Amino acid sequence: MATTSPPLTRPSLLDAHALIQPYIHLTPVLTNSTLNTLASSPSPSPSSPSASRPAHPTIRFHFKCENLQRIGAFKARGAFHALLRLKSSPTFTPSAGVVTHSSGNHAQALALAARTFSIPAHIVMPSISTPSKIAATAGYGARIIPSGSTSTEREAVVTEVIKETGAALIPPYDHADIILGQGTAGLELQAQVTPTRLDAIIAPCGGGGLLSGTALSCEGTGIKVFGAEPEFEGADDARRAYYSETGERIASVKTLTIADGLRTPVGAIPWSIIYERRLVAGMYAVTEDQIKAAMRLVYERMKIVVEPSAVVGLAVALYNEEFRAMVEKEGGEKGWDIGVIFTGGNVSLDALGKLFAA
Amino acid sequence: MATTSPPLTRPSLLDAHALIQPYIHLTPVLTNSTLNTLASSPSPSPSSPSASRPAHPTIRFHFKCENLQRIGAFKARGAFHALLRLKSSPTFTPSAGVVTHSSGNHAQALALAARTFSIPAHIVMPSISTPSKIAATAGYGARIIPSGSTSTEREAVVTEVIKETGAALIPPYDHADIILGQGTAGLELQAQVTPTRLDAIIAPCGGGGLLSGTALSCEGTGIKVFGAEPEFEGADDARRAYYSETGERIASVKTLTIADGLRTPVGAIPWSIIYERRLVAGMYAVTEDQIKAAMRLVYERMKIVVEPSAVVGLAVALYNEEFRAMVEKEGGEKGWDIGVIFTGGNVSLDALGKLFAA
Structure with a gap:
């Protein structure tokens, strides 16, 4: 991308918010007394069996519902912001459009943002992507370019598209x-x-765009930010790097969590x-089971x-004994008010069926 | 029940609302532009194949979300109202409690209302009821009494409970x-x-408590009320009776819609x-397929x-060609604003899985 970005600070976030506000939903923040009670009881199943004395924190949840955001995920925020900033860059040629590779929510988000400003969007999607996601992205008027599924294969196609069209790259998180x-999202939640x-605020961590953005939103506020990951097949790359001796980022992960x-x-x-x-x-x-148990609670x-x-x-707050013990210790009797970001709601009923059918 | 009920009129509804307001949620009314667009396009699949020229109405939806009501369904309204009125009756003995038979939302609603006023609740539930529903009802502190599944068997057990305990019967709809x-719910939606x-307002019709109550809420307002039923295995008893020559209620239905x-x-x-x-x-x-298609849209x-x-x-408004042709004719170019009552959200992820797994 050709723009010069503002410094990564909380004041820059306020500017970003002012810029994208007309284009995004102010999603609701919900509370739920049943979930507070569950989180504030020792060892709700399926908890880690290793804990000798289950932690007993006091927790009040505040759920930021980005599943109700446009395109069904927080990704609309980043896509609108990147595109609005790009539009104001003198080196950007709107008719050349934008390009990205994504099989998920970033694809739909960029397609929507591009359509909003009548800019062509070229989205490179692995041929094995869920047909409903390809259809949804095409439904926003984007041109879909199929690719192989490894990142090398995807990036090769992106490079080709840029050569052909002169489109500007809008990456999903980096x-x-x-x-x-x-x-x-973190700014709004606080307000x-x-x-x-x-x-505290807990945000999931994939590419880390949301988690790092949330961290910026809390800088200097006294609110602690925590990251949550699945552990399945090493998906907890950021957690492993965070607690490693070198602190070196793990750049490659292969998981089907x-x-x-x-x-x-x-x-x-x-x-x-x-x-x-x-x-x-x-x-x-x-664990995967803890993620499913948390989903069940949210649905039901x-x-x-x-x-x-x-x-x-949410699964971390309910089931991770280390986290819970930390909240018990730091929150004491009064406990903690914890913001939890529900990042998206883009799951088909068929996929749900496969996850939960006996 | 020993109370003398107020007349079945709109003013009585206003009194009922004042009475129950402290105990129920004012559930939100949501809109959705994608669903408006779908409903305002001809013949969205899976439509009735018989229509020669698919209807082309203009529809704006207003969804009253009783799935977000306490206990997850509108039934909380009736249960709280019936119990509050019963409490003020001189012939009611609170310690004797209340009794009903239900395998569904009315059971949980009455259990919650009874617990709220520290009144014992005896709930007769067929032994074949979903274990999660039995557990939820018991979770509100009700005493669960198992029964056979036919209405004769259930009612026999209810009669026994009344003889034993002197409990007052609170039926689910009649x-x-x-x-x-x-x-x-209809009153709130209008406001x-x-x-x-x-x-117009469309409400589903099972026992007819919600549909008839909604009809009362619209009396004299000019808002038309329509009832919606599944057609599977004759579940559309009210529709069949409504358009029959005699207009006689069909008192027995056996369907597994x-x-x-x-x-x-x-x-x-x-x-x-x-x-x-x-x-x-x-x-x-x-049809069952039309119900599933509507569910898919609401989830996704x-x-x-x-x-x-x-x-x-919602399925009627999207897929029933007769209804759609009527809206096209009566609503004309301006179209109709239609209130749709989403009655409840009590479905387990396992049940969803079974419904939608390929």
Whole structure:
């Protein structure tokens, strides 16, 4: 991308929010007393069996519902922000359009943002992507270019598209404008729970755009930010790197966790915020069963549709004994008000059926 | 029940609303432009194949989300109203408690209302009821009494419980206080879409408590009320009776429609409002596939959890060609603002899985 991005700070987030506000939904923040009670009881099943004395924290949840965001996920924030900034760049040729590769929510988000400004969007999608996601992206008027599924194969196709069309690349997470867009969810969440001051926010971590943006939104506020990942087949790359001796980012991950939005390794710019600038206070991981149990609670108790990736933060608060013990210790009797970002709701009923049919 | 009920009129509904307001949620009314567009296009699949020229109405939806009501369904309204009125009756002995038979949402609703006022609740539930529903009802502190599954078997157990305990019977729909409670959803819906005046409201019809209550809420307002039923295995008993020569209520139905809340035949008092007082302007039925298609749209586009019974009204507006032709004719170019009551969201992910797994 040809733009010069603003510094990665909380004030830049405020500017980003002002810029994208006309184009995104102010999604609601919901509470739920049943989930508070469950989280504030020791060891709700399916908990880690290793804990000798289950932790007993006091937790009040504030759920930021980005599953109700446009295109059904927070990705609309980053895509609108990146495109609005790009549009104001003198080197950008609108008729050449924009290009990205994504099999998921970023594809739809960029397609929507591009259509909004009548800019052509070229989206490189692996041929094995879910047909409904390809259809949804095409439905926003984007041109879909099929590719192989490895990142080398995808990137080769993107390079070709750029050569052909002169389109500007808008990557899914490893870019300052994207990070600043995603972080606006954290800003809104803080404002929406006033006058309560949140003690913490938990955000899932895939490429790290949302987590690092959220971390920026809390800088200097006293609110602690935590990252949540699936542990299946090493999907917890950021957690492993975070607690490693070298602190070196793990650049390659191959996992088929059900939290399909979190299969990507964390990007370099997000990592610099999460780890090097120490703006994330801890990383936690959960099992596939814990993700499914959290989904079940959200569907059956809150009656809203969330995709598996969306509930990984809730699963940490409910089932990760290390996290829970930390909240018990730091929150004491009063406990903690925890913001949890539900990142998206893009799951088909067929996919749900496969996940939960006996 | 020993109470003398108020007349079945709109003013009585206003009183009922004032009475129950502290105990129920003011559920949101949502709109959705994708669903408006779909409903306002000719013949969205899976439409009736018989239509020669598919109807082309203009429809703007206003969804009253009783799936977000307490206990996850509108039934909380009737149960609280009936219990509040019963409590004020001099012949009621609170310690003797209340009794009903239900395998569904009324059981949970009555259990919650009874617990709220520290009154014992005896709930007769067929042994074959879904374990999660039995557990949920017991979770509200009710005493569960198992029974056979036919209505004769259930009623025999209820009679026994009454003999034993002196409990007062609160039936699920065929009672004035229940009807007045359910009708408050219609009142709220009208107030929430101000200043737009609704042209019509569609409500599902099982026992008919909600449909008849909704009809009362619209009396004298100019808003037309329509009933929606599944057609599977004769579940459209009210529709068949409505258009029969004699207009006689069909008192027995045996259907296993996926819309499990609508398997009951319409009750006598609801029928007197729906048909004899002509407060319902028409009855329409939809297929199982149309119900599933409507569910899919609500999950994937609105991101909220609804049970199959909840979307039968939406399915009528999207797929019933007779209904659509009528809206096209009566609504003309301007079209209609239609209130649709989403009745409940009590479906387990396992049940969803079975419905939608390939």
